[in-house]
Amino acid sequence: MVPLEDSTIDILKKASIGKGFGERELAKQCQCSLSAIQTFFKGNYSEALLESLAFILDLNYQALRMHALGHSKPPKIKLNGLKGFQSEFPYSPQLTLIVNHYLVSDPVQKTAVLFDTGTSASECLTYLEQENLNLKAICITHQHKDHTHALDAYRSAFPEAIIYAARVFPKIAESKVIKLDTSYSFDRFTMYALATPGHTEDGLSFAISGLERPLILVGDALFAHSQGGTHSQEAYRSALHSNREQVLSLAGESVLAPGHGPLTTVAHELKYNPFYAEN
The missing domain is CATH 3.60.15.10 (Ribonuclease Z/Hydroxyacylglutathione hydrolase-like)
Incomplete structure (x- = not known):
C-alpha cells in the first residue's frame, strides 16, 4: 500500500503556516517554552502539547492523535477502471x-x-x-x-x-x-x-x-x-x-x-x- 504522505509534524506545520503562527507564537499560545515547541517538532512526542496545538490550530485532536499513534489507516480500495x-x-x-x-x-x-x-x-x-x-x-x-x-x-x-x-x-x-x-x-x-x-x-x-x-x-x-x-x-x-x-x-x-x-x-x-x- 502507498504510505501516507504527511507525518503528524507535517500536518502541524501546514496548519501553523496557514494560521500565520511561527514557533514563538505557538509557544506563547500554548503557554510553554520555545524549546518545548522546537523539541516537539523534532520528534519528542508529548500528548499534552499535541492537544494544545490541535486546539490552537483548529485541528481535530482525536483525528490528529489517531494519526500520530498510527491507529487510523485509509481503507484498501480497488476500483475497476x-x-x-x-x-x-x-x-x-x-x-x-x-x-x-x-x-x-x-x-x-x-x-x-x-x-x-x-x-x-x-x-x-x-x-x-x-x-x-x-x-x-x-x-x-x-x-x-x-x-x-x-x-x-x-x-x-x-x-x-x-x-x-x-x-x-x-x-x-x-x-x-x-x-x-x-x-x-x-x-x-x-x-x-x-x-x-x-x-x-x-x-x-x-x-x-x-x-x-x-x-x-x-x-x-x-x-x-x-x-x-x-x-x-x-x-x-x-x-x-x-x-x-x-x-x-x-x-x-x-x-x-x-x-x-x-x-x-x-x-x-x-x-x-x-x-x-x-x-
Whole structure:
C-alpha cells in the first residue's frame, strides 16, 4: 500500500503556516517554552502539547492523535477502471517525493483519460500499449512540475489527446481551459471539473461518474489525513473552504485519488483527517 504522505509534524506545520503562527507564537499560545515547541517538532512526542496545538490550530485532536499513534489507516480500495502510477520527484537534496498520476479507462471502448503526468511516462505508456488503449485527454489538477513533468512524453505518444487545465499551457496548441461544472463524456464515464484552489490558485479536482463508485481526482488539494501545503493565510482559508464545499460534501463512498499518498474516501477523511474531521 502507498504510505501516507504527511507525518503528524507535517500536518502541524501546514496548519501553523496557514494560521500565520511561527514557533514563538505557538509557544506563547500554548503557554510553554520555545524549546518545548522546537523539541516537539523534532520528534519528542508529548500528548499534552499535541492537544494544545490541535486546539490552537483548529485541528481535530482525536483525528490528529489517531494519526500520530498510527491507529487510523485509509481503507484498501480497488476500483475497476482506475489505475495509479507512481514516479519520483527530487524536491530537495534531502527529500524525494513520490508522485501519483492516474488513468481512468473503458476496457470495452478502449479509451482512457490521464490525470496529471508525474515525472515519468514509461510505465503508463507501456500499460496503454499492452491494453490497446487510446488516450483521449490529459487532465491537469495543477501545473507544478512534479505533476506535469512527463507531459511532453504523452504528447509525443498521443498527439491527438486534448489537454485540459485551469489555464492553457504556453505554446501547446492542444491545451484547453476546462469549463467548471460542465460534463465531459468519455464513453462509459463522465467527468466534470471542480475548482479547488488553495495549494495553488489554479487547483482543480475532477469528479468521475460511471464507475462502480464515484471518483474524485483531487491532485494536491487533499491527501489521506492531510492536505497540500499553502503559502499564505488567505490560500489556507481558500483550501479549507473549497475542499469542504466541493469535495467533502460529496457522497461518503466517493473515492479520493490524491497527488501524493494512498487512495481514501470522503467518509474516511471526514472521520480521520485532522483538518476536516467532524467527530
